[in-house]
Amino acid sequence: MTEQLPISEPPQTAGTAFRLWDSFRADRAALVSLIFIALVIVLAVAAPLISPHDPYAAINTLRNAPPGTGPYILGADSEGRDVLARLIWGGRISLLVGILPPLIAMLVSLALGTVTGFFGGWVDHIVMRVLDVLFAFPLVLLAIAIAGSLQPGLLTEILAIMIVLLPYISRLVRTATITVKEQPFIEAARACGATEAGILLRYVLPNILSPVIAYTTTLIGLMIVVGSGLSFLGLGVQPPAADWGTMVSDGRVALSTAPHITIFPGIAIALVSLAFNFLGDGLTALLDPRLRRL
Amino acid sequence: MKTYFAKRLIGAVPVLFGVSIVVFFLIHIIPGDITSALLGPMATERAKAVLRQALGLDQPLPVQYLKWLGTVLTGNFGTSIATSVPVSTLVFPRFVNTAILAVASLLLSLLIGYSAGIFSAARAQSVFDRSTMSATLIFGSIPPYWLALVLVMLFALRLRWLPATGMTGITSDGGVLDVLRHLVLPAIATAAAPAAIITRMVRASMIEVIGQDYIRVARAKGIPRGVILRRHVLRNALPPIATITGLQLGYLLGGALFTEVVFAWPGLGNQLYSSILARDIPVVQAAVLLIALMFVLVNLAVDILNAFLDPRIRIS
Numbered sequence: 001m002t003e004q005l006p007i008s009e010p011p012q013t014a015g016t017a018f019r020l021w022d023s024f025r026a027d028r029a030a031l032v033s034l035i036f037i038a039l040v041i042v043l044a045v046a047a048p049l050i051s052p053h054d055p056y057a058a059i060n061t062l063r064n065a066p067p068g069t070g071p072y073i074l075g076a077d078s079e080g081r082d083v084l085a086r087l088i089w090g091g092r093i094s095l096l097v098g099i100l101p102p103l104i105a106m107l108v109s110l111a112l113g114t115v116t117g118f119f120g121g122w123v124d125h126i127v128m129r130v131l132d133v134l135f136a137f138p139l140v141l142l143a144i145a146i147a148g149s150l151q152p153g154l155l156t157e158i159l160a161i162m163i164v165l166l167p168y169i170s171r172l173v174r175t176a177t178i179t180v181k182e183q184p185f186i187e188a189a190r191a192c193g194a195t196e197a198g199i200l201l202r203y204v205l206p207n208i209l210s211p212v213i214a215y216t217t218t219l220i221g222l223m224i225v226v227g228s229g230l231s232f233l234g235l236g237v238q239p240p241a242a243d244w245g246t247m248v249s250d251g252r253v254a255l256s257t258a259p260h261i262t263i264f265p266g267i268a269i270a271l272v273s274l275a276f277n278f279l280g281d282g283l284t285a286l287l288d289p290r291l292r293r294l
Numbered sequence: 295m296k297t298y299f300a301k302r303l304i305g306a307v308p309v310l311f312g313v314s315i316v317v318f319f320l321i322h323i324i325p326g327d328i329t330s331a332l333l334g335p336m337a338t339e340r341a342k343a344v345l346r347q348a349l350g351l352d353q354p355l356p357v358q359y360l361k362w363l364g365t366v367l368t369g370n371f372g373t374s375i376a377t378s379v380p381v382s383t384l385v386f387p388r389f390v391n392t393a394i395l396a397v398a399s400l401l402l403s404l405l406i407g408y409s410a411g412i413f414s415a416a417r418a419q420s421v422f423d424r425s426t427m428s429a430t431l432i433f434g435s436i437p438p439y440w441l442a443l444v445l446v447m448l449f450a451l452r453l454r455w456l457p458a459t460g461m462t463g464i465t466s467d468g469g470v471l472d473v474l475r476h477l478v479l480p481a482i483a484t485a486a487a488p489a490a491i492i493t494r495m496v497r498a499s500m501i502e503v504i505g506q507d508y509i510r511v512a513r514a515k516g517i518p519r520g521v522i523l524r525r526h527v528l529r530n531a532l533p534p535i536a537t538i539t540g541l542q543l544g545y546l547l548g549g550a551l552f553t554e555v556v557f558a559w560p561g562l563g564n565q566l567y568s569s570i571l572a573r574d575i576p577v578v579q580a581a582v583l584l585i586a587l588m589f590v591l592v593n594l595a596v597d598i599l600n601a602f603l604d605p606r607i608r609i610s
Contacts, residue, residue, distance in 0.1 A: 133312030140548025148570035266440035
């Protein structure tokens with residue numbers, strides 16, 4: 001047996017990637033969103049290089065200055081600090097809090113959901129009952145309760161959001177795993193002598209990955225809003241450090257005289273959240289073969 | 295139907311039990327000694343020990359939990375540390391206020407969502423449809439706390455049409471009218487995002503039905519558009535209000551927690567917020583527990599209502 005049967009050839013991975021990219025490019029909203037997100041991330045990462053001013057340098061005479069005053073393109077906040085500089089620096093925290101917890105939650109959920117869904121048994125039973133309890137809390141309430149119980153700070157915020165996402169992603173992973181493990185090709189692999197762990201890693205995991213990634217992307221859009229919300233309530237990063245949520249909150253004292261302090265960070269949150277939603281929708285359409293037009 | 299009802303009701307008991315465990319143990323993840331957080335860094339060891347004993351913190355955790363659960367089941371949430379009044383007198387009136395805000399926002403989002411969704415689908419790809427869809431995208435991504443502030447800025451500070459804060463309660467002097475005046479802005483801020491999502495759900499469901507063969511048949515028979523929409527599309531397409539309510543409730547309650555803080559709405563969310571800042575643990579526990587309880591019970595009611603309306607659910 002030197003010749004492989006042609007049907008056992010896996011699809012060309014490079015070719016698949018190209019075709020996927022081609023159809024992704026056709027989805028203009030998703031493409032623009034991806035470029036926008038990349039741009040915002042670059043701005044945040046390169047904040048020390050491109051920020052026009054020191055985000056903590058307060059000029060007393062420029063308190064609540066409207067946009068376009070002197071060197072401050074987007075105006076100054078009620079302490080006299082540059083709103084644009086704070087937006088760029090604040091993006092670091094807002095993006096971190098919005099993106100990192102869903103990604104960690106996705107990895108944990110992939111382990112939790114595949115193992116429970118694939119092997120079932122009492123472990124599955126217990127984990128699912130625990131997740132049922134977490135589902136009994138509205139997402140934001142649980143996040144506030146966890147963040148409120150810990151010391152306010154960046155780590156608290158990340159931890160709180162990660163925990164509240166676990167039940168949502170785990171349930172999706174588990175349901176997908178159960179659907180895949182009933183498929184004939186799993187039985188075929190088992191008949192060929194594949195180990196259970198091998199089946200899980202080689203056949204189940206790749207087949208459930210795409211919907212999970214698309215779902216997590218959409219969740220990032222929501223968590224940008226929720227994460228900034230925790231900061232808005234003062235449960236996240238503490239002054240003078242700021243993210244977009246604390247900036248919105250900072251503007252509350254000067255709402256009638258200097259609305260720009262509140263407005264700009266809110267627009268930043270909404271735009272980034274919207275972009276992740278578009279990207280999530282685009283990925284869902286792209287990775288779901290029933291919706292894909294190749 | 296009775297067996298389904300009983301099954302769901304019994305199924306909710308362990309969940310509620312779990313909820314109580316989570317709420318109780320939340321306070322024990324606070325790093326360090328709660329008493330030093332409460333009494334400040336200057337407190338003497340003696341004062342801390344007295345407080346610890348008063349709060350029952352010197353007993354083993356499971357004992358503390360059972361004692362706490364026992365009193366909670368009788369509606370007694372203990373005494374507020376910050377204000378020294380019984381927690382129940384603090385949280386129950388606020389529970390009513392949160393319910394007012396939640397129900398008003400729910401009705402508003404259903405009203406907007408269903409009408410916008412139906413009209414968009416009826417004229418798919420029209421200017422109205424396109425602008426509605428863009429609006430749903432925007433409102434679906436706007437942070438509720440930010441929208442609340444923008445509404446305050448426009449309608450309370452600039453135009454002076456509606457009050458931003460100052461809501462007291464339904465039993466106070468102002469009565470229902472005063473509550474309604476205070477309710478408008480918070481309800482809009484809370485309802486916006488759910489309304490956007492409901493609009494998209496209703497529209498998608500309508501368009502799916504419009505694409506069915508039997509609609510094409512009806513059109514081929516020469517039945518007027520309006521009649522087709524009313525008689526054949528609407529009835530089959532509209533996702534049941536109960537289902538949508540169940541899906542949107544968590545989202546809506548989450549948004550209400552934020553808007554309550556912005557508008558100083560005297561509800562559970564606002565209470566939770568100020569109690570967290572004051573480290574008033576019994577009140578935090580009571581507020582979280584009550585909101586979760588409300589959430590579980592409404593979800594249960596929605597499931598049972600759905601089963602009542604749709605025989606397929608109760609058989610499976």
